[in-house]
Amino acid sequence: MPAADDSCDSVVDNICRLEPDLLAEPCQHVLRYLLGQTKGVDSSEVCDIFQRGRVTLDHESLQSVVTFLLSTFRTAAKSKLSADDLVSRLEERSSRWTKESLQVFHSLWSEHGDSVQVPPVPQDLLSVGRLVDMQWKLSMAVSSDTCRSLNSPFVTVLLKIAASSGQIHQKVFEMTVPQFQNFHKQMKELAAVMETV
Incomplete structure (x- = not known):
């Protein structure tokens, strides 16, 4: 305590x-x-x-x-x-x-x-978070003080990550559509690799 x-x-x-x-x-x-x-x-x-x-x-x-x-x-x-x-x-x-x-x-x-049973946590997993949810939405920039290219689509991604402590933290970031397409491709490749393990 x-x-x-x-x-x-x-x-x-x-x-x-x-x-x-x-x-x-x-x-x-x-x-x-x-x-x-x-x-x-x-x-x-x-x-x-x-x-x-x-x-x-x-x-x-x-x-x-x-x-x-x-x-x-x-x-x-x-x-x-x-x-x-x-x-x-x-x-x-x-x-x-x-x-x-x-x-x-x-x-x-x-x-x-x-x-309540508290299992021992392996020491090598203490700093590793676990992805528990991912959401995304496509939006359009319509006004900005700093951006010159308005009316450009972008993707907002929300990740929920469970820390080893048990707390779930949210991470939000934005990407251009090409960046999101590349991110999607990398996630598919990662999923394919994980299925073979």
Whole structure:
């Protein structure tokens, strides 16, 4: 579990800003991942949850909350903590917890804690991300302060990548149509090679 310090208190403050029902949602996302039911914890979905609760966080703070939840539930699973022990450890780390927030952790861990198994992660896979989704759309540039060639088509690509930590990060980039066609060709070649392995 995260050590007690100002950054931990900051994360706790952000978590405690959520109503109990809203707090349960990102916790359930993390638990579903740790139960092997999803490929990762999508930070954009957690952001949507916070926005529904009218809690606005910058990207770094949001990532800190997701990392804290992942670390907390992983550590509880590895240590085989009971729900009471989990709450006690959280209270030891920070005095800023609200009673309602701790009740959410207690309730969810009582329900799911025994089922969570944290497999060891091979050391050579720690820095490798996994592509879990790719979306693209064709658009047309119609105005720009810096571009001379307007009315040119371009492709916007959104990649969702699951890090070894379990967090899903989004990467967005744009390409010209010829660049996208080359990218598509390379992906087909890569898929063909992977089928032979």
